[in-house]
Amino acid sequence: MDTFALIVTIGVALGFTYTNGFHDSANAIATSVSTRALTPRAALAMAAVMNLAGAFLGSGIAKTVSEGLIETPHGTKGMWILFAGLVGAIVWNLVTWYFGLPSSSSHALFGGLVGAALAGGIGVIWSGVVEKIVIPMFLSPLVGLLVGYLVMCAIMWMFRKSNPHKAKRGFRIAQTVSAAGMALGHGLQDAQKTMGIVVMALVIADVENPGDPIPVWVKISCAVMLSLGTYAGGWRIMRTLGRKIIELDPPQGFAAETTGAGIMFTTAFMFHAPISTTHVITSAIMGVGATKRVNAVRWGVAKNIILGWFITMPAAAIVAAVSFWIVNLAFL
Known part of the structure; x- marks a missing residue:
């Protein structure tokens, strides 16, 4: 096995994780920052710590990704297939x-993985892609939309007789907890x-055996x-989620974050399904x-x-396929 290919692939995988941090972690804290429940610096620090903690909460999603989507490739060619898949994901991020x-x-x-696998002649486990990726891709936003709506309705009913100013101050504090839950769920899902x-x-x-x-x-x-x-921040995406979809107040932010965190924990522990943090929190904000x-x-x-959701997988797949063909010409 080409040690160089292994080192490069692991390095690029960690680079993807870094881009995931500043890209997707913004989703976890955007609502708290937009409602001024947390300052941006405090929110990023908190999210970084909770992402770190969440990464150690389980391994079911890691098993799904490593064994359930594409057939395990072999040799140096297989390593470069993984490399190309990661390049596709990073470029689209x-x-x-x-x-x-x-x-x-x-x-x-x-x-990216599917595109590189197809370009490299490796089998794709389509049943796993449909069951673990495609179905959750459609269901999780619908669940987020519905649950976000219902949670917000419940909050409005429970606090219908409360002083609005006092209630908002209370929810601003509560958002510290809900944002931490979102960041913990993101670490649980995306680090794996x-x-x-x-x-x-x-x-x-x-170096390792399957199942170890x-x-x-x-x-x-x-x-x-x-x-x-995460600590590097994702200000552009934070602005889109926090203010461009709807101007949020603290109760709405709390409802959206609580919804998102609940769905991420449920899918991770019960179904080992790697859902998208972005899809869940965005749809929850819309429902709220x-x-x-x-x-x-x-x-x-x-x-x-x-529209970006539907474009993402094909676009990353195309970039990954092109990347593999380039690597194939250069190294194989």
């Missing part, structure tokens, strides 16, 4: 970050996705890079906003975000 579009890093990664890629690389290199526990150094490396990326009045949500911005 950077493009969507530049334009402030909260697309899914998770689906960029999955699209990169762990799965690194484990696959180690299996290809015969995830090495501690892999967990620490992925968690630290995700946290560093719709309780105000339907036209309070800026559906034009929401439409552009949803």
Whole structure:
């Protein structure tokens, strides 16, 4: 096995985790910053710490990514297939970050893996892609929209006789907890996705055997890079989620974050399904906003975000396929 290919692939995987941190972690804290429940610096620091903690809460999603989406490739060619898949995901992350579009890093990664596998002649486990990726991609936003709406309705009913100013102050404090839950859920979901890629690389290199526990150094490396990326911040995406979809107040922010965190924990522990943080929190914000009045949500911005969701996997797949063909000419 080419050690150079292994080192490069692991390095690029950690680079993807870094971009995931500043790209997707903005989703976890955007509502708290926009409602002024937390300052941006405090929110980023808190999110970095909670992402780090979340990475150690489980390994089911890592197993899904490493074993359930594409057949494990072999040899140096297999390593470069992983490399190309990661390049596809990173490029799409950077493009969507530049334009402030909260697309899914998770689906960029999955699209990249599928595109590189097809280009490299490796089998795709389509049943796993449909069951673990496509179905949750459609269901999680619908659940987020509905649950966000219902949670906000429940809050409005429970606090209907409260003093509005006192209630907002209370929810501003409560948002510290809900934002921490979102960041913890993001760490649980997204750090494991990169762990799965690194484990696959180690299996290809015969350093690890399939089914072995995830090495501690892999967990620490992925968690630290995700946290560093988080602290680097994602201001463009934060602005889109926090203010462009709807102007949020603290109760709405709390409802959206609580909804998002609940869905992420449920899917991670019960189904080992790697869902998108972006999809869940964006749809929860829309559901919460719709309780105000339907036209309070800026559906034009929401439409552009949803369009980005559908483009992400094919776009990342195309970039990954092109990357593999270039690597194939250069190294294979």
